[in-house]
Amino acid sequence: MLNQIIKEVEEQCREERVPMLGPDKATLLASCVEKAKPSLIVECGTAIGYSGLWILRVLKTLGMGRLITVEIEDANAQRARAHFEKAGVAHLVDSRIGDAAEVLKTIQEPVDFLFLDNNKDGYYPCFQAIESQLTNPATLVADNVGRPEPMAAYLEHVRSHYDSKTHWFESRRRPGRRDGMEVSIYRR
Ligand SMILES: C[S@@+](CC[C@H](N)C(=O)[O-])C[C@H]1O[C@@H](n2cnc3c(N)ncnc32)[C@H](O)[C@@H]1O
Numbered sequence: 001m002l003n004q005i006i007k008e009v010e011e012q013c014r015e016e017r018v019p020m021l022g023p024d025k026a027t028l029l030a031s032c033v034e035k036a037k038p039s040l041i042v043e044c045g046t047a048i049g050y051s052g053l054w055i056l057r058v059l060k061t062l063g064m065g066r067l068i069t070v071e072i073e074d075a076n077a078q079r080a081r082a083h084f085e086k087a088g089v090a091h092l093v094d095s096r097i098g099d100a101a102e103v104l105k106t107i108q109e110p111v112d113f114l115f116l117d118n119n120k121d122g123y124y125p126c127f128q129a130i131e132s133q134l135t136n137p138a139t140l141v142a143d144n145v146g147r148p149e150p151m152a153a154y155l156e157h158v159r160s161h162y163d164s165k166t167h168w169f170e171s172r173r174r175p176g177r178r179d180g181m182e183v184s185i186y187r188r
Contacts, residue, residue, distance in 0.1 A: 002060065005087040006053045013050055018076075020050035021117070021143065024169050025181055029115065029141060032183055033058040036139040038065050038113035044100035044126050045118035046071035049080030055115070056089040067093045068107065070100040070118070104129035111135065114186075116142040120150035127154055138186040146179035158184040 013020040021029065033041065033055055041059075046052055046069040059065040071077040077097045084090040096103050100118045104126055112135040116123045123142055140158060145166060148155055158164045164184035171177040 002053065002057050002087045002089065005083055006050070006057070009048060009050045009053060009083055012048065018048055018050075020047060021054070022172070024172070025143065025179075026051060026054040028167055028181055028183075030054050030058050032139055032141055033065075033113065034062070036113050037062055038139070040109055040111050041065065041067045041113040041115065042104065042107065042111050042130060043067060043069040043115045043117070044104070044122065045116070046080045046095065047076050047117075049083040051115070051117060052080060052093065053083060053087055053089070056084065056087070056092055059092055060089055065092070068096060069093060070096045070098065070103045072097070072099055072118070101125035101129050107133055109133065111138065113139045114141070116140070116154075117144070120144060120147070123151040123154035124157065127157070134186050136186075136188045140182075140184040140186050142182040142184075144179055145182045155182065158182060158186075162186050 041055055043052060052069050055067055074097055077095055081095050084093050101122050111130055111133045114130060116126055145155060162184045164182060166180045166182050168178050168180050
């Protein structure tokens with residue numbers, strides 16, 4: 001069922017031009033989750049739940065971990081919730097609505113995995129908002145680093161302080177265009 005819902009949501013995103021990771025980047029994200037075996041993942045930028053479903057599929061297989069996902073658009077968050085319910089994984093997700101940088105300040109639990117895919121100039125404010133809750137170590141994954149200007153402060157910080165690697169992806173729909181995901185291991 002979960003696999004089928006992921007396919008359906010991917011199709012909806014393509015038809016309605018809702019931004020989503022797509023299967024290549026989602027495979028990297030899933031492998032990072034599998035490796036980290038996190039207890040609590042925070043995702044910034046839920047959209048309609050595509051990347052969340054990929055994360056939740058790994059958590060379900062691992063038999064551990066929860067996801068807090070934050071979205072600013074109420075309609076998107078409602079659709080994502082419906083997808084999580086249909087896929088039978090809603091019990092693993094806490095879906096919150098609001099500006100991620102503000103919502104993250106309210107999280108009081110240890111966070112061992114942060115996935116940034118919200119407004120690009122919000123990456124560093126989100127990191128700063130959650131840093132006091134990050135475990136040592138914690139995994140940080142950031143999308144769309146091929147267009148680095150709005151997130152320059154975030155990239156400068158992770159690349160100069162932590163073990164950090166850019167993973168590049170060729171666009172399937174626009175050959176010749178590429179984008180990256182930054183995977184960093186946060187340590188105090
Ligand atoms: C690229 S999409 C996320 C795609 C999603 N992670 C996926 O792969 O299925 C970015 C999302 O971030 C949301 N967003 C934009 N600014 C935000 C903010 N300040 N706080 C939280 N979410 C925000 C947008 O409404 C949009 O749904």
